Amino acid sequence: MLVWIDLETTGLNEHEHVVLEVACVITDDDLGSVAEYTKLVIDCDPTQLVPANDNDPQPNAIYAEHFNNGLVDELKLEYRTTGWQDRSTPLLVGQGLCDFIRQCCPEPPPLAGASVHFDRKFLAKHMPWVLDALHYRNVDVSTVRELAKRWRPDMPMPPKAGKHRALDDIYESIRLLRHFRKEGFIG
Numbered sequence: 001m002l003v004w005i006d007l008e009t010t011g012l013n014e015h016e017h018v019v020l021e022v023a024c025v026i027t028d029d030d031l032g033s034v035a036e037y038t039k040l041v042i043d044c045d046p047t048q049l050v051p052a053n054d055n056d057p058q059p060n061a062i063y064a065e066h067f068n069n070g071l072v073d074e075l076k077l078e079y080r081t082t083g084w085q086d087r088s089t090p091l092l093v094g095q096g097l098c099d100f101i102r103q104c105c106p107e108p109p110p111l112a113g114a115s116v117h118f119d120r121k122f123l124a125k126h127m128p129w130v131l132d133a134l135h136y137r138n139v140d141v142s143t144v145r146e147l148a149k150r151w152r153p154d155m156p157m158p159p160k161a162g163k164h165r166a167l168d169d170i171y172e173s174i175r176l177l178r179h180f181r182k183e184g185f186i187g
Helices: 061-068 071-081 090-104 116-126 141-151 166-183
Strands: 002-009 019-027 033-040 111-113 138-140
Touching: 002 116, 002 166, 019 071, 019 090, 019 166, 033 071, 033 090, 033 166, 061 071, 090 116, 111 116, 111 166, 116 138, 138 141, 141 166
Parallel strands: 002 111, 111 138
Antiparallel strands: 002 019, 019 033
């Protein structure tokens, strides 16, 4: 089994930014989907999320993505319609994710995804107990992409959809790894 986790966050620094969305897909050895988990994370008042302040002529690209893809609107709706004890806090989402992984995987599986070091460092800061359910090894599709560019520059690369929603990004990474397996990235 491979556990694919993707996080959407308010920024790139795990000490200054928070997690907004978590998705997880568990795949078998043939990269077939076995189970999936997705949750919004309410770690801040989403009405305070703004794409840019008046003094900044360039909007924060991450905030702009989340406004454009509907994530901020979903967070605001979730925040308004749930009671405080029912909100999907990092603690509750992390516990749910950890339970989900342990139910599906008898042994700690590797963490898979694109640029998984990013997701692993945010998990370490905001949901460290999730790492206890994972193996220390990673399957990083970004690394495979970099190797394919060097070792098989003739291989066509599928276009990136770039939706920047956690579940969509995971399935895009799975499709890319299937592509590399089919094409054989080692020359």
